[in-house]
Structures are given as structure tokens and as C-alpha cells.
Amino acid sequence: MKTVTVQDLLNRFSMEVLAGHGQLQRMISKPKTHRPGLEFVGYFDFFSHAHVQVLGRKEINYLHTLSEEERNLRIGNVVKYHPPCFVVTRNQEGLKYLKKYCEEEGIPLLRTPEPTYKFVDLMDTYLAKALAAEIAIHGVCVNVSGIGILLRGKSGVGKSETAHTLIHRGHRLVADDIVVLRKISSETIVGTHNGKTKEFLALRSVGLVNVSRLYGRRAFQDETRIVLDIELTKWEDHRLNNELELEQKFTEYMDVRIPHIEIQLQPGRDVAGLIEAAANNWYLRQQGYSAVEDFMKRLEHE
Known part of the structure; x- marks a missing residue:
């Protein structure tokens, strides 16, 4: 305790x-x-x-x-x-x-x-x-347009590089490599760094960089509420999802359910852009808007 x-x-x-x-x-x-x-x-x-x-x-x-x-x-x-x-x-x-x-x-x-x-x-x-219960996991935590996202995936899949692209687009790094998750309430998980890795981002072929020194203080945020869990995986043709609306999946951290999305990686695919879209889409859902429902209404109208 x-x-x-x-x-x-x-x-x-x-x-x-x-x-x-x-x-x-x-x-x-x-x-x-x-x-x-x-x-x-x-x-x-x-x-x-x-x-x-x-x-x-x-x-x-x-x-x-x-x-x-x-x-x-x-x-x-x-x-x-x-x-x-x-x-x-x-x-x-x-x-x-x-x-x-x-x-x-x-x-x-x-x-x-x-x-x-x-x-x-x-x-x-x-x-x-x-006093919050906490765990440490391997991953990257970013804040995209005010929305906290946990990026997970196998070592070398490109989590830190994706985070760097997001930072370059004006979003913020919270933690790289080791993400500390704290359970603030029965419905709230906050992500932060462990102190040692604060502001640092490890980029393969480049090395360790300090994002605050590289891109200014706005490139870093001390903590964020986690609302999306995104897993980066290798591309598999037979697993490509083309549905209008995917079934909602969740990942649990300390008994708190976080919406889960899997994004497959392939050369030339704009992964950072997909993460931005996922973040903005989550926000719209919180406001009560569904793109699928809107689309179906248009078809019915026609």
C-alpha cells in the first residue's frame, strides 16, 4: 500500500x-x-x-x-x-x-x-x-490534440518514431519506453513518465533526443489521462479491416477498461495521421456523433 x-x-x-x-x-x-x-x-x-x-x-x-x-x-x-x-x-x-x-x-x-x-x-x-495504484508498462504515451493515447507494440515496431512524427505535427510527448500508469479513480487512468526518462525520446539510427530542447516546451507534457490504447502491429493482408465500423475492443489496466485499436504498419502508410484520426473520432463519439449513423441516414434519405 x-x-x-x-x-x-x-x-x-x-x-x-x-x-x-x-x-x-x-x-x-x-x-x-x-x-x-x-x-x-x-x-x-x-x-x-x-x-x-x-x-x-x-x-x-x-x-x-x-x-x-x-x-x-x-x-x-x-x-x-x-x-x-x-x-x-x-x-x-x-x-x-x-x-x-x-x-x-x-x-x-x-x-x-x-x-x-x-x-x-x-x-x-x-x-x-x-496514493494511486500504479503499474509500469513498455510503450509510449502521447497527448494528441488534448487526448491521451498509449502506444504499444513489439520492440522495434516504430512506436518512438511514430511519436516523433506526432510531436513534429504539434502534439506532445508524455513518456517513452517506460510508461507509468496510475489509477486515479474507478474510471480514470493517468499516464506519466518515471522521472528518469522525462522529455527524452529514443530514436533508432538517431539516438536519444530531448524533445523540449529540440522542439520547445510545448512538445512535452508531464501527464495525461489515457483514453485510447493503440497497438502497432506488422501488416497482415488477411487481417485488413474494411468494415464501416469496427467492433469496439478494450484493454484493461488495473480493472479500468480503455478503448483499444490496432493499427497495422506498412511502408508509406501514414500511421501518425491514422492516430490523429482515431483521436478525433473518439472525441466526436464522446459528443454523441457517429459517422456510420450519419452515413446510413444519408442512404436512407436517398
Whole structure:
């Protein structure tokens, strides 16, 4: 199971440590933050105590309205579950009582100047990616007109060369050779690089090139949502598809189904152009348009 530490959060976000300086290596294993408003009023069913606890104006103002005895009771009932950390937003003051309990229980208390809604959104996005299940596969990942595509095929089939042609046409490289796939949700796979290969593309007969240096910063993108899985294969005459509409196939990565297309290679065939067409066709389908249905309607009209 993947984890991040409270120190990782400090490295990523602008926050100060108000308490628990010696506990910054505490582990966080759950994505999504939690605002313990209901818990402060005594309702603990389904308390997400393993999540980062965010205290906005509503929570802090409520605690300020309580008597010292009642406030100590409410806070004590929450900290006894030992969440990984508390984060107070908007640089709110008057937190002496929170500091006391967090120091006693060894729970980091952090403070950020960000408004609650913005901080929660940023933190949830960060945790979803940092804690996402991931696998590494052999292939190339590109972004074609805003559409993430995974290119696969046997070694030497021409994946990197095809990616280079796409980059030359104004599209973007995400990863070459090793593609890291992260499962962000039950329906979303994100492709990225492994850090070492960032911006690099290996071209046979040419060598290693840095696409950002070669074609500018727009030639590279750090990550992209994968919506098409395209396999490049050698040409086989008897497998040539001439149907008006092919049966939709899928490839599964970590239980997420991605539409799959096979493109056969042959000298003179515009593979990059076919990939562009596949990407644009996928987009049109998402908008509810089918070229086959449009064509059949024209025949019926005639």
C-alpha cells in the first residue's frame, strides 16, 4: 500500500507547523481530506479518522463559541482517534487549545493561508495522485490534440518514431519506453513518465533526443489521462479491416477498461495521421456523433 508522510505535505504545500514537530513522519494512506464538523458535535458514525483533517472557518468558529470545558471535551473526543494530522486554513488564530491537545497526543497541527475550498481541492488532487495504484508498462504515451493515447507494440515496431512524427505535427510527448500508469479513480487512468526518462525520446539510427530542447516546451507534457490504447502491429493482408465500423475492443489496466485499436504498419502508410484520426473520432463519439449513423441516414434519405 502506498503512503505519504506529513513531511511530504509540507514539502508540497505552503504550511507552518504549530504542534507535533517531532511527528512529521506520520503516514497518510487515505486519499481525500475530511472536515470533522459532525464529529465535533458528537456524531462519530463513519468518522474518516485516517484521513487528513481540515479545519476551516466553520469548525474553528464553532469551537470558539464553546465553553472551555465543552471545547476540551469536543476536541478530546476527536484527537483520541489519532488522525495523521490537522490542517487549519486561512491562517486562523486562537488555536492554543488545539496546540495543547495535538502536542499531548503527538499529532501534527499545520496551518495554511489558503482558503478552505481551494486547499481541500489541491490536497485531494495531490493525495489522489500520490496514493494511486500504479503499474509500469513498455510503450509510449502521447497527448494528441488534448487526448491521451498509449502506444504499444513489439520492440522495434516504430512506436518512438511514430511519436516523433506526432510531436513534429504539434502534439506532445508524455513518456517513452517506460510508461507509468496510475489509477486515479474507478474510471480514470493517468499516464506519466518515471522521472528518469522525462522529455527524452529514443530514436533508432538517431539516438536519444530531448524533445523540449529540440522542439520547445510545448512538445512535452508531464501527464495525461489515457483514453485510447493503440497497438502497432506488422501488416497482415488477411487481417485488413474494411468494415464501416469496427467492433469496439478494450484493454484493461488495473480493472479500468480503455478503448483499444490496432493499427497495422506498412511502408508509406501514414500511421501518425491514422492516430490523429482515431483521436478525433473518439472525441466526436464522446459528443454523441457517429459517422456510420450519419452515413446510413444519408442512404436512407436517398
